Amino acid sequence: MTKTVVQINRRERGREEVESRVEGNAESEEIWVVPRVKIVPPPPLVQAPPTHEHRSRPRVPPFARSRAETVGLSFGGARDMSRPVFERGLALLLRVVSRLLLAFLSLVQSFGSRDLRPVPPAVQPLLLLPGVELARRIRQRQVKCVDVIQEYINRIRVINPIVNAVVAERFASALKEAQKVDDRIAKGNEDEKLLEETVPYLGVPFTVKEAIALEGSPNSSGLVSRKNVIALTDAAVVTNLRKAGAIPLGVTNCSELCMWYESSNNVYGTTRNPYNVDRIVGGSSGGEGCIIAAAGSVMGVGSDIGGSIRIPAFFNGIFGHKPTTGLVPNDGQFPNATGLKAEFLCTGPMCRYADDLIPMFKVMAGPNISKVKLDEEVLIKKVKFYSMEHDGGSPFLSKVDKELIHAQRRLTEYLEVQFGVQVQQVQIRKMKYAFQIWSAMMTASEADGKEFKSFKDLMADGGKEIKPLWELMKKALGISPHTFPAIGLGIVEDLAKVDHSSNVKLMNMCHNLQAELSSLLGDDGVFLYPSHPKIAPRHHHPKLMPFNFAYTAIFNVLGLPVTQCPLGLSKDGLPLGIQLVANHHNDHLCLHVAQHLETAFGGWQNPGAS
Numbered sequence: 001m002t003k004t005v006v007q008i009n010r011r012e013r014g015r016e017e018v019e020s021r022v023e024g025n026a027e028s029e030e031i032w033v034v035p036r037v038k039i040v041p042p043p044p045l046v047q048a049p050p051t052h053e054h055r056s057r058p059r060v061p062p063f064a065r066s067r068a069e070t071v072g073l074s075f076g077g078a079r080d081m082s083r084p085v086f087e088r089g090l091a092l093l094l095r096v097v098s099r100l101l102l103a104f105l106s107l108v109q110s111f112g113s114r115d116l117r118p119v120p121p122a123v124q125p126l127l128l129l130p131g132v133e134l135a136r137r138i139r140q141r142q143v144k145c146v147d148v149i150q151e152y153i154n155r156i157r158v159i160n161p162i163v164n165a166v167v168a169e170r171f172a173s174a175l176k177e178a179q180k181v182d183d184r185i186a187k188g189n190e191d192e193k194l195l196e197e198t199v200p201y202l203g204v205p206f207t208v209k210e211a212i213a214l215e216g217s218p219n220s221s222g223l224v225s226r227k228n229v230i231a232l233t234d235a236a237v238v239t240n241l242r243k244a245g246a247i248p249l250g251v252t253n254c255s256e257l258c259m260w261y262e263s264s265n266n267v268y269g270t271t272r273n274p275y276n277v278d279r280i281v282g283g284s285s286g287g288e289g290c291i292i293a294a295a296g297s298v299m300g301v302g303s304d305i306g307g308s309i310r311i312p313a314f315f316n317g318i319f320g321h322k323p324t325t326g327l328v329p330n331d332g333q334f335p336n337a338t339g340l341k342a343e344f345l346c347t348g349p350m351c352r353y354a355d356d357l358i359p360m361f362k363v364m365a366g367p368n369i370s371k372v373k374l375d376e377e378v379l380i381k382k383v384k385f386y387s388m389e390h391d392g393g394s395p396f397l398s399k400v401d402k403e404l405i406h407a408q409r410r411l412t413e414y415l416e417v418q419f420g421v422q423v424q425q426v427q428i429r430k431m432k433y434a435f436q437i438w439s440a441m442m443t444a445s446e447a448d449g450k451e452f453k454s455f456k457d458l459m460a461d462g463g464k465e466i467k468p469l470w471e472l473m474k475k476a477l478g479i480s481p482h483t484f485p486a487i488g489l490g491i492v493e494d495l496a497k498v499d500h501s502s503n504v505k506l507m508n509m510c511h512n513l514q515a516e517l518s519s520l521l522g523d524d525g526v527f528l529y530p531s532h533p534k535i536a537p538r539h540h541h542p543k544l545m546p547f548n549f550a551y552t553a554i555f556n557v558l559g560l561p562v563t564q565c566p567l568g569l570s571k572d573g574l575p576l577g578i579q580l581v582a583n584h585h586n587d588h589l590c591l592h593v594a595q596h597l598e599t600a601f602g603g604w605q606n607p608g609a610s
Contacts, residue, residue: 135245215238261306280539468487
């Protein structure tokens with residue numbers, strides 16, 4: 001026998017939402033008629049300007065907290081308003097073991113000999129300008145393009161021995177192209193306004209992730225068997241940027257096959273964080289995040305299938321945008337995504353200054369840019385903001401660092417005080433299953449029923465079949481050409497195929513979550529969510545917290561646009577940040593909000609500067 005147990009009518013954001021939960025016998029499932037998002041009334045506005053001091057949020061009254069309880073999907077079919085005892089115990093056990101292993105790893109690392117030379121701050125004026133401003137000065141003959149390119153080449157030569165970000169350069173070719181730009185400008189027979197419209201980045205240097213093809217440069221994606229592969233043509237996005245006048249300086253490091261969040265491989269080695277070389281740069285576009293943050297490049301090209309733009313942008317304190325699915329062409333990168341995965345892979349801009357986000361996006365997307373409203377004015381006071389400080393407590397992920405929570409709360413207080421908006425705190429239960437959802441979607445069969453191309457196939461690169469467990473044993477003996485994270489992913493991928501029925505449930509959960517967030521955000525909503533649960537970790541530490549990338553990966557399978565925005569530095573001088581999430585084809589909202597927050601929170605911070 002089935003009965004309706006609760007029905008709640010509520011008006012929110014000008015539209016009526018009705019929730020209905022149906023409950024029956026032990027075999028029945030919960031049925032949610034509309035998105036299951038509970039909105040907690042926001043705390044009172046703070047009547048003082050925000051500061052960088054840590055402050056706690058006003059307590060939410062008991063009745064408000066009870067409304068925040070959200071019922072999530074139960075794999076057993078039974079409903080439990082609290083986290084199961086087993087799940088809490090598992091989470092505690094995993095975290096205790098992880099902390100002990102991390103402490104041991106830190107102790108071992110402290111005895112090792114390491115090159116800890118700090119990255120010197122950038123002081124040359126030409127290194128401290130947005131790309132659009134450099135282009136303007138070049139057009140107006142205020143500066144020579146050759147001087148700009150040479151300044152960046154000099155900077156790379158100083159910092160790259162420290163951070164190991166640029167893995168192949170084309171400095172001589174770049175200087176020749178810069179001279180052609182200066183000769184073109186010197187002729188004076190082209191209208192400046194026309195130049196701005198047709199070649200908006202004329203003479204501006206940029207870098208490219210090594211996995212994305214740049215003609216004449218390596219394109220191995222960190223795979224030893226491809227170390228001699230040279231790109232014969234440019235990737236589509238590189239072509240678009242060069243047509244806009246930009247000049248590539250070289251390619252940057254990534255993780256093996258772009259599927260890990262530390263940029264380290266057996267072809268080029270490990271890239272180090274410019275704020276503290278003992279910390280990671282993220283991945284897989286970690287070389288890009290590093291070289292841009294270290295002022296060796298003003299902007300760059302990254303790709304993102306699980307956070308590979310946003311995680312490096314966060315760890316290196318710069319801006320990175322994962323566009324709405326399908327807007328920017330992915331052609332010309334290895335590995336490229338096919339079938340369902342092509343909907344999750346996004347190529348996008350990474351830059352030091354928010355002023356370059358929209359112009360870069362326009363150039364990279366080409367004709368598809370007409371599908372979004374980038375030139376539409378965005379008034380912050382009319383944006384509906386929602387905030388969620390953690391994923392709800394997945395036992396597989398780390399807890400969010402307190403400094404990141406405080407930074408997010410400072411941001412919400414700033415928005416409330418300065419614009420009178422109410423940043424509504426939300427709890428979306430399905431976010432706790434982000435890693436499982438992403439994994440299920442990534443291992444799903446193609447629409448025609450064919451099996452997807454596995455990660456093991458990519459590791460083999462057309463050669464002998466890779467057996468991950470055998471590679472693990474070879475790794476222990478020091479004879480495997482693959483990195484430990486790549487081998488581990490191959491093993492996890494095999495395990496994910498075992499339980500097909502759970503994968504089907506998780507895929508359905510993904511589609512439901514997509515509908516929930518889409519309904520919540522509408523065409524005027526921005527969702528604030530941590531970019532990662534941890535501030536940039538030490539090298540190798542991600543191996544003991546491998547699933548933390550789920551904080552970014554969930555938005556790839558949901559297809560939503562996301563901008564990573566820096567929010568200053570931690571007490572240890574490492575970047576803080578936040579993800580700004582909007583609804584499909586509402587990229588303009590998160591991009592314009594990021595531009596505003598750059599002014600309010602300082603944006604990129606010069607590494608090594610006091």
